[in-house]
Amino acid sequence: MKISETGKVVSQKEITKGIFDLVISTKIAELSKPGQFVMVYPKDGTTILPRPISIAEVTSGAIRLVYRVVGKGTNEFSGLKAGDAVRLLGSVGNGFPLEKAVGKRAVLMGGGIGVPPILELSKELLASSKIAVLGYRDNDLFLKEDFDKYIEVKVATEGGSAGTRGNVLDVLRAEHIECDVIYACGPMPMLRAIKKYAEEKNIEAFISLEERMACGVGACLGCVVKTKEKDHHSNVNNARICTEGPVFDAREVEI
Amino acid sequence: MNTEVKIAGVSFKNPVTVASGTFGSGMEYSEFVDLNRLGAVTTKGVSNVPWTGNDTPRVCEVYGGMLNAIGLQNPGIEVFKNRDIPFLNKFDTKIIVNVCGKTVEDYLEVVEKLADEPVDMLEINVSCPNVKEGAIAFGQNADALFNITNQIKKIAKQPVVMKLSPNVTRISEMAIAAESAGADAISLINTITGMKIDINRRTFALANKTGGMSGPAIKPVAVRMVYECANAVKIPIIGMGGISNYEDAIEFIMAGATMVSVGAANFVNPNTTIEVIEGIENFMREKNVSDINDLRGCVR
Ligand SMILES: Cc1cc2nc3c(=O)[nH]c(=O)nc-3n(C[C@H](O)[C@H](O)[C@H](O)COP(=O)(O)OP(=O)(O)OC[C@H]3O[C@@H](n4cnc5c(N)ncnc54)[C@H](O)[C@@H]3O)c2cc1C
Numbered sequence: 001m002k003i004s005e006t007g008k009v010v011s012q013k014e015i016t017k018g019i020f021d022l023v024i025s026t027k028i029a030e031l032s033k034p035g036q037f038v039m040v041y042p043k044d045g046t047t048i049l050p051r052p053i054s055i056a057e058v059t060s061g062a063i064r065l066v067y068r069v070v071g072k073g074t075n076e077f078s079g080l081k082a083g084d085a086v087r088l089l090g091s092v093g094n095g096f097p098l099e100k101a102v103g104k105r106a107v108l109m110g111g112g113i114g115v116p117p118i119l120e121l122s123k124e125l126l127a128s129s130k131i132a133v134l135g136y137r138d139n140d141l142f143l144k145e146d147f148d149k150y151i152e153v154k155v156a157t158e159g160g161s162a163g164t165r166g167n168v169l170d171v172l173r174a175e176h177i178e179c180d181v182i183y184a185c186g187p188m189p190m191l192r193a194i195k196k197y198a199e200e201k202n203i204e205a206f207i208s209l210e211e212r213m214a215c216g217v218g219a220c221l222g223c224v225v226k227t228k229e230k231d232h233h234s235n236v237n238n239a240r241i242c243t244e245g246p247v248f249d250a251r252e253v254e255i
Numbered sequence: 256m257n258t259e260v261k262i263a264g265v266s267f268k269n270p271v272t273v274a275s276g277t278f279g280s281g282m283e284y285s286e287f288v289d290l291n292r293l294g295a296v297t298t299k300g301v302s303n304v305p306w307t308g309n310d311t312p313r314v315c316e317v318y319g320g321m322l323n324a325i326g327l328q329n330p331g332i333e334v335f336k337n338r339d340i341p342f343l344n345k346f347d348t349k350i351i352v353n354v355c356g357k358t359v360e361d362y363l364e365v366v367e368k369l370a371d372e373p374v375d376m377l378e379i380n381v382s383c384p385n386v387k388e389g390a391i392a393f394g395q396n397a398d399a400l401f402n403i404t405n406q407i408k409k410i411a412k413q414p415v416v417m418k419l420s421p422n423v424t425r426i427s428e429m430a431i432a433a434e435s436a437g438a439d440a441i442s443l444i445n446t447i448t449g450m451k452i453d454i455n456r457r458t459f460a461l462a463n464k465t466g467g468m469s470g471p472a473i474k475p476v477a478v479r480m481v482y483e484c485a486n487a488v489k490i491p492i493i494g495m496g497g498i499s500n501y502e503d504a505i506e507f508i509m510a511g512a513t514m515v516s517v518g519a520a521n522f523v524n525p526n527t528t529i530e531v532i533e534g535i536e537n538f539m540r541e542k543n544v545s546d547i548n549d550l551r552g553c554v555r
């Protein structure tokens with residue numbers, strides 16, 4: 001279910017350079033599932049579109065957003081202080097299919113700013129075993145300590161300054177980790193590699209996709225991804241990332 | 256206080272509808288907006304067969320507005336008839352169906368298939384800048400516009416609104432062509448063709464390179480065009496382009512519009528339509544306007 005609501009900022013801090021940790025009290029907290037996101041509306045009238053940001057964690061009556069400042073909208077959000085009002089629409093999207101992990105060995109993969117969206121999942125997922133593999137650029141391992149509370153964590157860094165040198169899939173190979181299902185969020189090259197890996201290994205992979213959005217409610221058809229089969233709603237080979245997604249079975253999307 | 260307006264014999268409880276393509280088929284926003292309160296719902300463009308639309312990115316933000324190049328993705332008239340019309344019929348509002356096509360025959364096929372459907376009005380999109388063939392060509396040449404309007408009018412069972420493109424030298428000529436071919440009304444403006452370049456990636460922000468601009472930044476252009484058309488033709492006008500609040504809506508009405516459509520502003524705030532309706536009512540109360548029809552064209 002989605003509601004349009006004005007939330008209230010509980011706290012905000014910069015957890016590492018350019019990455020902010022924003023907690024907002026809102027009724028959306030009760031409605032959200034791991035992998036869903038909110039549309040956050042800038043106040044500045046020259047930036048008209050809401051920004052999609054994943055719900056990193058849900059605490060009692062509040063949602064936690066962890067985001068990188070990349071432009072006008074996120075820059076405005078980084079100035080929010082405790083007590084400020086912020087307009088939201090959520091929770092948006094389908095979220096990760098938790099039931100697909102029952103009785104299975106699950107690996108949760110997050111790359112870069114795709115790390116926060118799998119935090120709540122790592123708390124809530126019930127699997128026969130679960131490991132989080134987090135990919136970072138360097139040894140600035142933001143949020144890792146939060147994951148440590150709920151799940152076994154492996155790290156990959158581009159230069160090898162922490163954990164395995166390389167990407168998240170290199171960790172599976174280096175540590176001989178076998179799994180039956182992958183949940184992932186991260187940059188497109190990482191998701192493409194995971195799709196290929198899962199197809200080769202004949203395992204399931206659920207990947208969270210990004211696209212430019214305008215409405216966030218399925219009305220504008222801005223945010224589509226090409227699908228293998230004809231999509232039930234659109235009646236063509238395109239699915240709306242904000243509505244049928246953001247999480248897709250990797251086999252079903254052409255990325 | 257009267258907020259009811261009429262176009263070609265169809266009564267609308269208030270002058271506020273939504274701009275095609277910004278509100279889906281109504282279903283998508285019905286979680287936030289009570290559709291019963293709208294004067295009408297105008298649906299996303301529908302064609303004779305399903306259209307896949309353009310590659311992504313399809314939307315991007317620009318200063319005070321946005322560009323879109325959706326490419327008229329739609330499920331085709333059959334799905335629309337079986338799913339979207341029955342959904343909208345559950346509400347106490349009027350239904351304006353936006354129609355698109357690549358050839359005159361495409362348009363006629365859709366209009367024909369809608370003939371016996373419970374919809375109130377047809378809006379013919381001859382002005383979409385985002386599909387390669389046809390479409391906008393009809394909207395940029397007065398003879399072509401006359402011809403397609405004329406042919407549609409011959410077979411349409413519902414009143415026909417021709418949706419005009421702002422991407423022309425003289426919009427009033429297009430309005431006159433539509434009127435003389437028998438159009439019951441005109442709507443304007445569709446989006447203004449624009450472009451954005453991503454300087455870091457050294458490429459276009461949209462896969463389609465160009466896109467249609469909408470949002471608050473285009474409003475002055477739209478108000479001017481509505482005013483020019485209102486002076487050129489007698490048929491009613493549905494005005495749109497950047498309407499975000501009741502003040503904007505009243506500007507269009509004063510410029511000569513009978514109805515107004517809220518477009519990109521739905522993205523900015525899903526409750527915009529309701530705020531516009533309530534704002535118009537408050538304005539009328541405060542200024543002692545007993546009939547909305549008295550405001551229309553008052554600045555002429
Ligand atoms: C489902 C989803 C979940 C996301 N979750 C997170 C998250 O948890 N943390 C985080 O840091 N970022 C996340 N993003 C990316 C985030 O939406 C963009 O970084 C943000 O919109 C940038 O806005 P801006 O105004 O700062 O940048 P600008 O570049 O000024 O934005 C201009 C326009 O482009 C859009 N845009 C820019 N980058 C992206 C992008 N990568 N994806 C989609 N739209 C974009 C903006 O929304 C805006 O409409 C997510 C994106 C999606 C689609």
Ligand SMILES: Cc1cc2nc3c(=O)[nH]c(=O)nc-3n(C[C@H](O)[C@H](O)[C@H](O)COP(=O)(O)O)c2cc1C
Pocket residue numbers: 214220274275276277299300323325327353380383418444445446468469470471473495496497498516517518519520
């Ligand atoms: C995402 C998007 C999709 C649109 N799709 C259509 C369409 O299918 N048919 C049409 O006639 N106009 C379409 N339009 C144009 C709008 O109906 C409207 O004419 C234009 O956006 C100007 O109004 P605005 O500034 O209030 O958005 C679309 C606009 C947007 C932003």
Ligand code: FES
Pocket residue numbers: 212213214215216217218219220221222223224240241242243
């Ligand atoms: S953002 Fe509009 S349909 Fe997804």
